[in-house]
Amino acid sequence: MTATRKGTPPIKVYCLPDERAEIESLAAASGNSASTYLRTVGLGYQIRGIVDAVKVRELVRVNGDLGRLGGLLKLWLTNDARVASFTPATIIALLSKIEATQDQMSRIMEAVVQPRGER
Template identity: 35%
Template sequence: MAERNRKEETKYEQIHFRVSKKEKEIIEENARKCDLSVGEFLRQCGVGITPKSHEHLERINDLIHINADLGRLGGLLKLWLTDDLKVSYYQKSGIVRLLREIELNRLQLEDVLEKILNT
């Protein structure tokens, strides 16, 4: 049965069409960015799949790491805040401001990540 499904999935059909030189260059560049052959890139586009470029995925990965770093920073800050002696050297309003800034940065990263994923 599995052998039969493999034969049914074999690609026999061809589609021929013409594009301008500029369109061909754009298609090849977009395929390269997605690390796909031109044929696979066009096949995915044609069946409704939006290929994701590796550059796009690398930016997402960068944002994930930044968000993780912010989480670790928040954890370290929390650990620092549990030491009354260290906290007594700083104004509490400054600490609260720092916590708000960390949270705002985290929320901004989250928004950017969501926009990237939805494009």
Template identity: 40%
Template sequence: MTGGTKEKTTARRRGKPIEVWVTEEEKTVISEKAKEAGMSRSGYLRALGLNTPIRSVVDLKAVADLAKVNGDLGRVAGLLKFWLAEKRGQGGDPIDVERTMIEFRELQGQIRETMSMIVYARKG
């Protein structure tokens, strides 16, 4: 470390360092990508060098957000179903309500697929 600042580290030294010469801009980009992945620069570069999949913290946050939307869609579809059962179609055509519920379920399936692709198929 230079400049008298210390980074928090809980990792122990693993062996010998490898020097990699980069521009200031490249160092900044590497630092940002490591932060997005929730990793140190060293850990990030090690994972890349060893071809280890790197999952972005940002991607995992997006999956959590999609899970909330998916739950909301399920609750809305449930309310529509309840309304249809209680009101026997008053104020709306039962076929339209049923079609909307089917579309919600299809959208939920698409959201689940997207979440799976992000979590399981994303590689560094």
């Protein structure tokens, strides 16, 4: 018979209320229970947070790019004089750029929200 975590006795950790609150806060920030967080730290593994701040900044940049591209498309659709010289090929290129930027945003979002098994 294979031992399971729930089938073995727990390790008790004595701590003050403010220490417990800090542990629970850090565990929640990493997307783990306090038990999983303490076991992971105790075994020497690095805790990886759910959100990567660098990736979030990349998402903000890409979102701005999408907004600018969408603004150009809107101008063209409303027959604005500023984009009267846009050819169909230019619009097709713009739509392609929007699609590529959306794909980039999807890849970054996948990196930001890490699958549970990779934490």
